[in-house]
Amino acid sequence: MSFRRLALAILVVAVLVVNALGALIAVRLLSGQTGGPPQVVRASAEVVARGKYLAEAADCAACHTAPGGAPFAGGLAMPSGFGTIYATNITPDPDNGIGRWSADDFWQALHDGRRRDGQPLYPAMPYTSYRGMTRGDADAIYAYLMQLRPMKVANRQTKLDFPYDIRLGMMGWNLLFLRNSLPPTSIGSSPAWQRGRYLVDVLGHCGECHTPRGGLGQMELSQALSGAVLGRVAAPDITPAGLAARGWTGPGLASYLGRGIADQGSAFADMHQVVMLSTQHLTPEDLGAMTTYLLGDSPPPPAPQPAMVAATATAAAGGAGRASYVALCGGCHGLEGGGLPNTVVALRGNSTLRLADPRNLIVAMLDGIGPENFPGDASLQAMPGFADKLSDEQAAALANYLRLVWGGQKPDVTAAAIGGLR
Amino acid sequence: MSLATHPLTLTINGRRYGPIEVPEGMMMIDVLHEMLDLTGSRLGCGIGICHACVVIWDRDDKTSEEVRTCITGAGFFDGKRIRTIEGIAQRDDKGEILALSPVQQAFLDQFSFQCGYCTPGFVNAATVLIERLKRAPVPRGEVEAVVAAALESHICRCTGYVRYYQAVRDVILATPGLTQSGA
Numbered sequence: 001m002s003f004r005r006l007a008l009a010i011l012v013v014a015v016l017v018v019n020a021l022g023a024l025i026a027v028r029l030l031s032g033q034t035g036g037p038p039q040v041v042r043a044s045a046e047v048v049a050r051g052k053y054l055a056e057a058a059d060c061a062a063c064h065t066a067p068g069g070a071p072f073a074g075g076l077a078m079p080s081g082f083g084t085i086y087a088t089n090i091t092p093d094p095d096n097g098i099g100r101w102s103a104d105d106f107w108q109a110l111h112d113g114r115r116r117d118g119q120p121l122y123p124a125m126p127y128t129s130y131r132g133m134t135r136g137d138a139d140a141i142y143a144y145l146m147q148l149r150p151m152k153v154a155n156r157q158t159k160l161d162f163p164y165d166i167r168l169g170m171m172g173w174n175l176l177f178l179r180n181s182l183p184p185t186s187i188g189s190s191p192a193w194q195r196g197r198y199l200v201d202v203l204g205h206c207g208e209c210h211t212p213r214g215g216l217g218q219m220e221l222s223q224a225l226s227g228a229v230l231g232r233v234a235a236p237d238i239t240p241a242g243l244a245a246r247g248w249t250g251p252g253l254a255s256y257l258g259r260g261i262a263d264q265g266s267a268f269a270d271m272h273q274v275v276m277l278s279t280q281h282l283t284p285e286d287l288g289a290m291t292t293y294l295l296g297d298s299p300p301p302p303a304p305q306p307a308m309v310a311a312t313a314t315a316a317a318g319g320a321g322r323a324s325y326v327a328l329c330g331g332c333h334g335l336e337g338g339g340l341p342n343t344v345v346a347l348r349g350n351s352t353l354r355l356a357d358p359r360n361l362i363v364a365m366l367d368g369i370g371p372e373n374f375p376g377d378a379s380l381q382a383m384p385g386f387a388d389k390l391s392d393e394q395a396a397a398l399a400n401y402l403r404l405v406w407g408g409q410k411p412d413v414t415a416a417a418i419g420g421l422r
Numbered sequence: 423m424s425l426a427t428h429p430l431t432l433t434i435n436g437r438r439y440g441p442i443e444v445p446e447g448m449m450m451i452d453v454l455h456e457m458l459d460l461t462g463s464r465l466g467c468g469i470g471i472c473h474a475c476v477v478i479w480d481r482d483d484k485t486s487e488e489v490r491t492c493i494t495g496a497g498f499f500d501g502k503r504i505r506t507i508e509g510i511a512q513r514d515d516k517g518e519i520l521a522l523s524p525v526q527q528a529f530l531d532q533f534s535f536q537c538g539y540c541t542p543g544f545v546n547a548a549t550v551l552i553e554r555l556k557r558a559p560v561p562r563g564e565v566e567a568v569v570a571a572a573l574e575s576h577i578c579r580c581t582g583y584v585r586y587y588q589a590v591r592d593v594i595l596a597t598p599g600l601t602q603s604g605a
Contacts, residue, residue, distance in 0.1 A: 326495045327494065330495055331449050343469060
């Protein structure tokens with residue numbers, strides 16, 4: 001048994017013991033409610049508008065609006081290593097949503113991870129991040145949600161595997177892992193930095209994807225925002241050092257978050273959704289605050305674009321990679337990787353190629369990227385997937401060529417790695 | 423400075439071409455037009471969206487698929503067999519056309535196109551579909567959906583697609599062996 005497994009086993013036992021103790025007192029502690037009258041919230045238009053803005057900054061819709069579903073009516077399935085969790089209806093429907101919830105109930109969910117009936121939420125609901133939210137902001141979001149049209153959409157039952165299906169176990173988890181604030185990931189003290197920390201770590205809950213997770217699903221806060229693997233894709237390192245190593249600057253990040261498109265690449269996959277649902281709605285001041293926090297009050301200089309000449313990269317990657325690039329990629333991305341303005345992203349300077357973890361590049365090559373609309377009537381056409389035109393060996397050679405010539409990365413992608421991502 | 427070139431050898435419409443020296447980075451549509459005098463394939467958008475430029479790639483496993491020549495470099499086709507719009511109709515030994523393919527004839531009969539710019543792409547797409555149905559027939563009730571799925575990536579700016587889709591559907595329904603009997 002490795003140390004890691006042993007530690008995990010001890011942790012599981014500890015959690016179960018805590019659970020048992022917790023269960024004993026839980027009956028008294030959890031004085032939750034289920035009935036009660038539908039709440040009527042009278043809030044000023046200004047508070048409702050602020051709540052809408054905050055709900056966008058907190059990207060509630062990312063999970064609480066299912067694809068094709070009514071806004072905030074829930075239903076999105078979130079597979080996890082412990083089972084599938086379904087986001088809930090947070091419209092003010094009294095039977096399916098939060099129509100009977102008071103502002104206190106709502107605050108308790110965001111701050112303590114507890115439902116109105118007293119049962120613990122699973123941390124797929126990012127109360128671990130939202131715990132830092134101010135009461136005033138939580139109340140404004142509540143006021144906004146409570147004036148939405150109630151949706152009679154029943155919640156789907158979350159079904160986790162044993163022993164994670166025992167919700168009371170989350171009380172032990174919270175004792176171990178719930179913190180009042182998350183550690184800062186950059187150095188700063190300016191008002192913009194502090195506002196940015198709130199937007200990134202609390203409302204934006206960026207760490208829920210970009211911070212690696214431990215064996216019990218907790219954020220490893222010692223490595224906050226340093227990047228994590230989410231199945232076939234990687235959430236990149238967004239610490240100041242990680243961002244600068246891939247060429248990110250303050251203006252580049254602000255453009256990426258505000259418009260989805262920057263010199264360093266365009267938002268795709270889950271981050272495209274984040275831009276469309278959340279960050280595009282932020283004010284320029286708040287976008288600036290986010291980038292100030294992400295990079296720190298004294299941003300590190302962006303690493304220069306690695307300048308390996310094509311011939312050297314061709315030799316190092318074995319020639320096959322260059323041949324595939326010219327045959328399949330160069331028609332749109334250009335032989336020099338410059339892309340086409342407003343149409344095709346440039347590969348030279350592209351952040352995804354400069355990521356040490358190659359999986360985002362490989363998945364984009366294999367699957368392609370669907371056509372995407374961006375804020376301000378911008379759009380990018382679809383990129384075809386090449387899974388059926390590239391063998392594992394050819395795809396590995398192509399990925400290595402791209403990593404070498406524009407990424408400054410090691411050509412260490414193997415055919416087996418490609419096969420594993422198909 | 424001279425442009426780097428690469429030798430290209432391939433089979434087009436049953437005829438072997440090459441080796442010819444092709445500048446690196448030249449797209450296949452330009453090779454067809456400028457070097458091989460096969461001008462029937464149409465360059466539309468140039469970024470792989472409209473599908474007017476597709477040719478048929480005949481794979482060694484007897485299946486075929488469309489490939490967009492405006493975004494695919496000539497090197498991709500080295501050693502491969504393809505068909506272009508010039509190779510769809512039946513021809514005699516002198517190259518004179520004996521008969522249009524059923525798809526081509528149906529497009530004419532049903533007035534499927536007006537300006538005709540997208541037509542080579544539609545002919546090739548429908549040809550690939552019909553050959554696929556010969557290998558794997560579908561129930562008659564699914565034909566319209568199958569036609570729509572096969573042609574939907576092709577853009578036409580004149581006719582609104584209806585007559586293209588109807589023509590292909592009618593060819594499929596009238597050709598024995600493309601649909602499952604009794605279904």
